[in-house]
Each structure stands twice: as C-alpha cells, then as structure tokens.
Amino acid sequence: MSDEQKRILQEKLWAIANILRGKMTADDYKDYILGFIFYKYLSEKIELFINTELLSEDDFEFADINESMEDYEELLKDLQKDTVEELGYFLKPNELFSYIAKKGNNESEGESNFILDDLETILKNIESSTMGTESQEDYENLFEDLDLTSSKLGKSEKAKNELIAKVLAKLDEIDFKLHDTNADILGDAYEFLIGEFASGAGKKAGEFYTPQEVSTLLAQIVTSKRKPATIYDPTCGSGSLLLRVAKALPKDEHPKFYGQELTRTTYNLARMNMILHGVHYRDFDIKNEDTLEHPQHRGMEFDAIVANPPFSAHWSARELFLSDDRFSHYGKLAPKTKADFAFVQHMISHLAENGTMAVVLPHGVLFRGAAEGHIRKYMIEDRNYIDAVIGLPANIFFGTGIPTCILVLKKCRENPNDILFIDASGEDNFDKVKNQNKLRPEDIEKIVKTYKDREQKIDKYSYRATIEEIRENDYNLNIPRYVDTFEEEEEVDLDVVSSELKALEVGMNTTDETIAKFCDELGIATPF
Known part of the structure; x- marks a missing residue:
C-alpha cells in the first residue's frame, strides 16, 4: 500500500x-x-x-x-x-x-x-x-x-x-x-484511528494508547537479540504495543500474546484489535482485571515483556503483598502513591531466564529514595537485572508533558558488569509536531543501534557505567550523573561588549537630539 x-x-x-x-x-x-x-x-x-x-x-x-x-x-x-x-x-x-x-x-x-x-x-x-x-x-x-x-x-x-x-x-x-495476505490495510487503518482518537482524548488517551514511535522503540529493543515466542504486556491498553512487537519480527513468526487490562472498554478494544490484526483466537489471552491486585497469569514466564504502565499510579500496597512471590524478595513494597516499581517487580516475576523486558516509567524511579531506593539497590546489587536506562524527550506522551525513561531489564545479562545510559532527550533527538514531541525513524534507529553496539561512550549521548560507579552514586540512576550533556558557553570578549555599549550610547544620543529638534519645531516639551 x-x-x-x-x-x-x-x-x-x-x-x-x-x-x-x-x-x-x-x-x-x-x-x-x-x-x-x-x-x-x-x-x-x-x-x-x-x-x-x-x-x-x-x-x-x-x-x-x-x-x-x-x-x-x-x-x-x-x-x-x-x-x-x-x-x-x-x-x-x-x-x-x-x-x-x-x-x-x-x-x-x-x-x-x-x-x-x-x-x-x-x-x-x-x-x-x-x-x-x-x-x-x-x-x-x-x-x-x-x-x-x-x-x-x-x-x-x-x-x-x-x-x-x-x-x-x-x-x-x-x-x-x-x-491480500501481504497487506494489513485494515489493521493499519485501525491503528491510525486509535492514534487519532488518542490525540483528541487528552489525558484519558494514556489509558489505551502508547504513541506508535515509543511502541516501535520498545519492540525493537526486546527483539534485538532473539525472536520471542511469547509476548506479555501487564497494562496492555488497546493491545497496540503487543502488536508492534510482532511487527518487529519476520512475517513467518507467529508469537502468542498475553495481556491484562483494568479498564473494561479498553479491554474490549484490545480483543478487537487482536482479532482484527489476524491474530488467531488461540494465540492471544487478554484478561480484564487489576494487574497488581489480581494478576491473571500466575506462574507463567514470557520471552518478551513490554509495558507503558500508568505513571505513579496508586495501589493498596497491603502488607499481604510482602509474602507475594512478586514482591517478597525485595523486603519492601513500592509506595501506595507510586506503583511504578510494583509494576516492574510484577513484570520481572514473569520474565523468562533468557527474556528481555522494556518498560516506560517516569524519571522519578531513577533517583527517588526510601522504599524505591531500596528496591532499586536490590535490582542492581543483588540481582543485576538492569541492562540499560534510556531517557526520552519530554512531552512525548498524550496527556502529560513529564520526561520519561525506558528501563531495559534481563535476568541473564550479556554485559553483567555495567549499565548502559542513553540520553535521547536532547533537541537533536526528536521532532516537534504541533504541541507534541515525536521520535523520528532516525532517532529510533540511533537509540537501538546505541543499545545493541553498547559503546563505552558517545559524547553527550551515551555512557556505559560500571556497577562500581553506580555503587559510588548510591544506586542513583539519574541520567545526567553518567551522560554529560553540558554545553560550554562561548567566552565573552569584554572589550567587544564595551565597544558595542559605547556605539549604542552614541546612537541613543543622536536619536535624543533628533527628537528634541522635532519637539522645538512643534513647540512642545521634550519627553526627557
């Protein structure tokens, strides 16, 4: 087409x-x-x-x-x-x-x-x-x-x-x-409409839609090393993110999809989206329930996990969860008013040993202390799960302008001695369309290539920090601590500035004389 x-x-x-x-x-x-x-x-x-x-x-x-x-x-x-x-x-x-x-x-x-x-x-x-x-x-x-x-x-x-x-x-x-089995005209049309409705739905859009560019980025990350046979999204919305992972695979690959969605209307939309994209009813399992409170895929592990959970959502954080397999190893629960790490812990519990997960989160998860700091330290020091931290441009999601990041986690990391940091939030790394920032194909390609190549350092863009460096920073993963994006200002020549000021003063005096002359001719007082 x-x-x-x-x-x-x-x-x-x-x-x-x-x-x-x-x-x-x-x-x-x-x-x-x-x-x-x-x-x-x-x-x-x-x-x-x-x-x-x-x-x-x-x-x-x-x-x-x-x-x-x-x-x-x-x-x-x-x-x-x-x-x-x-x-x-x-x-x-x-x-x-x-x-x-x-x-x-x-x-x-x-x-x-x-x-x-x-x-x-x-x-x-x-x-x-x-x-x-x-x-x-x-x-x-x-x-x-x-x-x-x-x-x-x-x-x-x-x-x-x-x-x-x-x-x-x-x-x-x-x-x-x-x-035409080689075309997905209806599927593309459906995705287009969902995206258009999301752009007009304001804050509510976040309930059912992840911008296509972000979905593509997550999909390419979790498929960069191997082809997943099972894909899971614990906050699947309209299912678009799951389907985007499938699009990143060769056409002869037919993975199975698993997801959970809290909002009933959005759950219906996700099932429609699956069927409409030609996914056989035996190849997807979407559930309608609260993922943290009532998980529906207990005991299952998946090759690829992707998610864009609601940012800093509230949850019960009941003490009962301290004996839940998803959270018990960490010793502390995510705060009631910030469930971000609760979603991450839930996802890790479902990740296969050789699997990859990529999740979009607010920047606060990188540096907030208390229980979140404790959980973050455990993930790094005790389990060595965190593979990469990718900073995204602000104002990239519908309904919120906050800066976000992508955490990439694995249970068996190929590079266990360091964590890769990528700062893709700079003005050169996105396009501004109306009041929304968008990742261009070349921006996505740059992020994915940097993630795969894993160079030691790309000036003002990426840095591979050793676990020792992370430890010295008290497990704070705030990207500016590792990727220096500081731009030195040009030196100011004071002699040139002085000459410019003198020239301005001469010009102002000349203007004042001209105005005074006109005032005399008109017989009125000068304004100075």
Whole structure:
C-alpha cells in the first residue's frame, strides 16, 4: 500500500468519524467507529473464508444462501461448525455488514430501512455463536460499548437509524482488501484511528494508547537479540504495543500474546484489535482485571515483556503483598502513591531466564529514595537485572508533558558488569509536531543501534557505567550523573561588549537630539 493510498484511506476514515464527531466526544464516538469497523471485518473475513475454503467447489457463494434453499438449515449448521472452529464465531448471510448497510440505505417504497434492531440482534448473535467453544472468552461482551439506544445518536429512533445507516454506508464503500495476505490495510487503518482518537482524548488517551514511535522503540529493543515466542504486556491498553512487537519480527513468526487490562472498554478494544490484526483466537489471552491486585497469569514466564504502565499510579500496597512471590524478595513494597516499581517487580516475576523486558516509567524511579531506593539497590546489587536506562524527550506522551525513561531489564545479562545510559532527550533527538514531541525513524534507529553496539561512550549521548560507579552514586540512576550533556558557553570578549555599549550610547544620543529638534519645531516639551 503506497503512502498516497494510505493517505486517501485515512481521509475516508476520518470523514466517517466526522459524521459522529459533532454528536459526541472523541472518547464516545471511537467506540462506534471502531466497533462498526470490527463488525465489517468479521463479515468480510467470514465471507472470504467460507467462499474460498468451504464453498469453493459450489456454484454459489455465502451471501447467496437464503431461506428459500431446500437444505438451508442443514447447510448453515455445517458451515457454522467449521467456521467457529477456524475463526471462532459465525454470522448468517443476512447478518453480514454489506447486507445491513444496504438495507439501512434502502429507500424503496414499502420496504423498511430500519436497522437498529437488526444490528442489536446481530451483535448479540456473534457473541452467542461462540458459547461453549474455545473462543467464548475472546468474544464475550465484546460489543457492550456500542450502545445503539444512546440519545447521543439522535433524539428519535428515526434520527438514530439515519445516522447509523449513513456511517455504515460510508464504511461499506471502503475495500479493506482482506484477500491480500501481504497487506494489513485494515489493521493499519485501525491503528491510525486509535492514534487519532488518542490525540483528541487528552489525558484519558494514556489509558489505551502508547504513541506508535515509543511502541516501535520498545519492540525493537526486546527483539534485538532473539525472536520471542511469547509476548506479555501487564497494562496492555488497546493491545497496540503487543502488536508492534510482532511487527518487529519476520512475517513467518507467529508469537502468542498475553495481556491484562483494568479498564473494561479498553479491554474490549484490545480483543478487537487482536482479532482484527489476524491474530488467531488461540494465540492471544487478554484478561480484564487489576494487574497488581489480581494478576491473571500466575506462574507463567514470557520471552518478551513490554509495558507503558500508568505513571505513579496508586495501589493498596497491603502488607499481604510482602509474602507475594512478586514482591517478597525485595523486603519492601513500592509506595501506595507510586506503583511504578510494583509494576516492574510484577513484570520481572514473569520474565523468562533468557527474556528481555522494556518498560516506560517516569524519571522519578531513577533517583527517588526510601522504599524505591531500596528496591532499586536490590535490582542492581543483588540481582543485576538492569541492562540499560534510556531517557526520552519530554512531552512525548498524550496527556502529560513529564520526561520519561525506558528501563531495559534481563535476568541473564550479556554485559553483567555495567549499565548502559542513553540520553535521547536532547533537541537533536526528536521532532516537534504541533504541541507534541515525536521520535523520528532516525532517532529510533540511533537509540537501538546505541543499545545493541553498547559503546563505552558517545559524547553527550551515551555512557556505559560500571556497577562500581553506580555503587559510588548510591544506586542513583539519574541520567545526567553518567551522560554529560553540558554545553560550554562561548567566552565573552569584554572589550567587544564595551565597544558595542559605547556605539549604542552614541546612537541613543543622536536619536535624543533628533527628537528634541522635532519637539522645538512643534513647540512642545521634550519627553526627557
């Protein structure tokens, strides 16, 4: 897909979003747009599968099947069995997106174009088709945020129906080319929309989206040494970060994805995102729960772990956790008002012996004392987990301008005698776009290359500090202690400054004389 084709597609999608934009906030209309795109995907996916795999030798296609056919019920039953086994769900021919979109925009006399009830039923049927199967958990309550009764869609049922029908008709015009296995047009379109909604959602965006550039950086770091077969994100949001790691792998690699998400709406979005990117329902396991309080993947270890946890979140820090395997080794718990290290400890407990984890955190974790200082010392001195510290530009995340860093940790480090520090926060290392700072491809490449090459020192950019140096700094990992970014100011020539001041004084005197002359001619007092 060319850049021009991508731009045209994005414009079409944004135009569809604008149909709802005037009715509600970005946080509301994203649920409708993304939900309908997902419904369109499920419809086209099932048509493609049944036509090419199950009906390839028949003289009719799936959309042609109707109740007038003699063996209608038996045929549907057979198709449903095979389709649910392969895809995880089922839709009847008259429940397909294109069928409903056409019905909603049908203006023929005597035929109803009311589709809200149909849509409500269809979305429930998708879920019920999975009941009692392996995919049930992946589709359960998946469309619960798509409220077709909301007054935000219109004051009357007719108004709501017209609005939804208009959205479906515009979406029906777009060909996502699912038959092209080398392209991920729909997946890219979905990611584009999630990013656009995040940029308009302010602080709330952090709940579901990590900027693509940061996701790419994390993905390249955890795949720089080996290809992970299992990938985990304990605060997975919309699942975009997990999928970004997969994109960093060769196309013939098919890792399994694991994640946990607290917010119900975002959990639904993550499952949709997985399915829509072609991840088989057996290859992902996303849970909806509080990761720290109620972890859902106990006892499991993963090859790669990535995360962008909520910065300095609150948690219970109950004494009970001192006997929890995730925290008991450290002797102290992260503070109630700053759960940053609690997330790191949780991730380490799930990291495989030869695995790599990369987590985005606020800078405070590098130097704060008390319990956090104790935990940091244990990670460095007793366990030697910390492999690298990477400083990012400020104002790179949606909804917050605070400077952040990436901690890279491993249980079995290739370089156990030092920690690499990279300061990528300088003005030469990012691009300013409107009110947001962005990492450019060349900035990401520079960080990853520096991490992989691990040179002793790159002036004003990176430094490899020995464990002894870290110890001398009392385990403080604040980047400026190790990477000197100080820029010497040019020497000031006082003789030149004196000459310039004299020249200014002469100029001012000349100006004063000119003003005084004009005042005399006008017969008014001079202003000095």
